[in-house]
Amino acid sequence: MSYKKLTVNSTAPNSNDDISIDSTNLLDAGRSGVNCVLRKTANGWGSNSCLKSYGGNLNFLTTSAVYNTNTSYRYDVGDNVLLRKVSGEFNLTDSITLVNSSGSYVPQVTGSWTMAYSFDGTFFNNKKVLLRALIAPTAFSGNMSVQWRLGNPSNALSTTTPLGALSYYDVNYGSIVYGYYTGSGTTETLSMRVIEKDGVFASHTRTRATCVSITAKIIE
């Protein structure tokens, strides 16, 4: 070994024989921002961000598309709640796939509407997701309650598990349907299902779609 070959983290001695090393040399991600804290990274330590910064993953926003909803198809207990998708109503679907309405637990089988949401297993692994929905069904009479459920939407309600509280709808009022989902590492399907019903309800109309909102966002 010679003096000239001596380096520490690729830093050679200066004219005072000091090898100047500070935290910048040790942080693989640098210290780019004021107010950032030291944080373990995949390869070492960094301070590139101390802020939680998650975008949204799902959003419904009605479009100007003209359509009619056949409200003769009514919800039964156990049905998946349908929302229109064929005209691009879901303007945000990051790592979430819309599942076409099909099978026995929907008021109407149609590829123009979605009955469930498939969450990518890899992307959502160990992530906590807040689900919120306002479904504005066409209410003819009475009331019904819906709930976010985890499980195959083509199977009976009893095979699925709840992800939040029941939310109440009647001929005037609608309550936001909240759900809390933790990614398991495998791709899973979520849907809102009718839990209780005492009256007559159908899918949302074009007018009611202006009141519909569904959001999913990672919160941790």
Added chain:
Amino acid sequence: MSHNKITVAGQKPDVNGDITVPFVSTDEITGTPATDDYLKWNGTYWEPTANASLTTGVGHIFIGQGESDNYSNSPHGTGSFSANDQIYFYDSSPVNTITGATITSSSGWISSITLPAGDYLINAKTLFEFSATGYCGYALYNGSTKLTSYGVIGEARVNYSGSSDISMGIIQLSSSTTLTFKIGVLSNVDTGTAQSTTPSKHNLIYIEKLS
């Protein structure tokens, strides 16, 4: 130059010739960290910071404290309401922690919010007085473009039944954008004078920056 003269980060070798270099030099730290403190970069030094004082989000706006002020004091004034009318929200000291966001207001009545590029979760509601059984649907707009669902109030929502008073959604802005809340649909909303303090006491806007 000899081995004995070599220092690393100002640290000399010990009797065994070992140079111990701390992960973060004490020269880089201002103050004395306590147990469980974090080190936060303040632009010059690593600054000991208690967990509770760390910034844990990317910012939010919270408007609406239940304060009382007559709606006729807002830019709307005393007159009647029509579709596309702007809605004003009252808050004498709104919270805004979103870097680059501004809230435009006059005498506590907020007329618009300008948000920098990014993704946002929007929640808003208000309450109006009605001259007869009716309804009112409102949402967030960029100009004439509706960005969120209608929040709907009123006892006779007709075709808007099953709706909530919360207007909500996720919006994605590619550049700084000035946003307003507007009435989209309405029936029998009473005049600005008749609103009295009802909107100011019930209005709420919560905006959370997502990224």
